[in-house]
Amino acid sequence: MASTEDKAASKESPSSWKDSIYNPRTGELLGRTASSWALILLFYLVFYCFLAGMFTLTMWVMLLTLDDSVPRYRDRIPSPGLAIRPNSLDISFNRSDPQKYSQYVQNLESFLQRYNDTEQEENTDCSPGDYTLREEGEGMSQKACRFRRALLSFCSGLSDTNFGYHEGKPCVLLKMNRIIGLKPGGDPYINCTVKKENPIQMHYFPKEGRFDKMYFPYYGKKAHENYVEPLVAVKLLFTKEDYNKELAVECKVNGSNLLNNDDRDKFLGRITFRIKVVE
Template identity: 30%
Template sequence: MADKTKVAEQYYAPPPDLGKWESLRIFLWNSETGQFLGRTGSSWAKILLFYLIFYAVLVGFFAAMLAIFYQTLDSRMPKWQMDSSLIGNNPGLGFRPMPDSANVESTLIYYKANDKGSVLKWAQVIDDYLEQYRKKGSGSGEASGAENRVPCFPTSHNLSEKQVCDVPIEEFHPCTSANQYNYEEAGPCVFLKLNKIFNWIPDSYNSTDNLPARMPEDLKQHIKLVSGKPEANTVWVSCEGENPADVENIGPVQYIPRRGFPAYYYPFTNKEGYLSPLVAVLFEKPRTGVLINIECRAWAKNINYDRYERRGSVHFELMVDRS
């Protein structure tokens, strides 16, 4: 007699062995259970509602945080300035023309003085860069901010809230477009600019007191001539050969229209139309066919110099060929 208390054994019945296409058809739509892609209509509605609410809250939270963040910013000035900023308070130097962007690590200016194509190539690079300096205010709005630029002088440059000092590139002769920046004469011009740092004001060497020992003698003599005059309030520049051989090969150097960047261009406060002042360095007679390593340096009491980290200076190579 069978034990009535014994639970009858039950066996799991495996699902029918369906083919690949039949399984796919049932996954897409199961008519018996009303499931689409493995879920019923109510299951799909619940999960879609969950993700709709989840992403709506996420987007709302992100938008709120972004709005709060923008309240802490000023569109015309950086929040962190000078020592508190990533770039610090030590401006560096830049030069133009820059070599081809295809080789970003190159700092070589090489051309053939008797090859018009080679000369025009470099002249065009400078033309393109100086185009922004040629735009003058016309009142038509054609050149944004150009109408704010006014002539400034060491003795008088009272500016309104919107005005900025103009950079008169027509005074840079012979470093002009009409003269192809003197490249055809094998005496090329290289333009220097001081990098912008918001609210930075130069502390100039405006007298012969406590001039650095490493300052070039010709610059010391120049400062002595203008000492005590408004022209002395300048960020001075000097360009020299880096090595003894380079010093011999570089030849005479002119600084046009002046020996540095006048202090009345500073501070940079992001006014519309502001342009960095320029110094055109004319290498009158560099030795041809020779690679010359050149270092240009900015001189001010609050510009720190380090050759290896390129602080307060810029390096480039110049090679003029006549063959």
């Protein structure tokens, strides 16, 4: 049988448990009085407001050191990579079937819309052979030099809307990635080679596949709102003996101080793609 003391303890236990939450005799809630709760809540309110203020002040000071147009650090990518259009590193099509090459033609046509005369009217005719530098007092706005798609000649899609794909002599477009402030030295141009015994004849547009200096430097998206990258078109003059073979084509930027032989980055100043024309 339980003793009288055990029965008394069991009767008091519910009251003790309730008192730990709220004690009506002392007015304590969870072991603290109202004034104690008010003081501790005031402390945390002031503490977290101080932390929020310090964070806001730090962010404000940091933003004052940044430029909306130019990144603060630009030393990680000293040379641009090469990009290709149509946007594929594996081009394969049947020259006798328009449906097989229509995706490449549409990709090229869509990409060249920015280079139409109607889009280039707002840009400026610049002086070839010289960098286009920001003028004094020009502020945030920088003039963009015109690049008309007609400069791409037979690869412009104007005289030949199929870009040579229907005749098995396709065009590809090459451009350098944008790097703010880049001023390539020398006279950069594109040179492509096909990895096979017998060389394949190619035509470059504009003349000699050159990137004119007047399109450099690039001043950023805000300052150069209408800027378009200069392009080089390569027309691959395949013959019948080249059909039904997968050929690897490597294109590089030569004639300048831009890097094109870094084994750690195969797209730095160069690009390799595969192309196969089925007869």
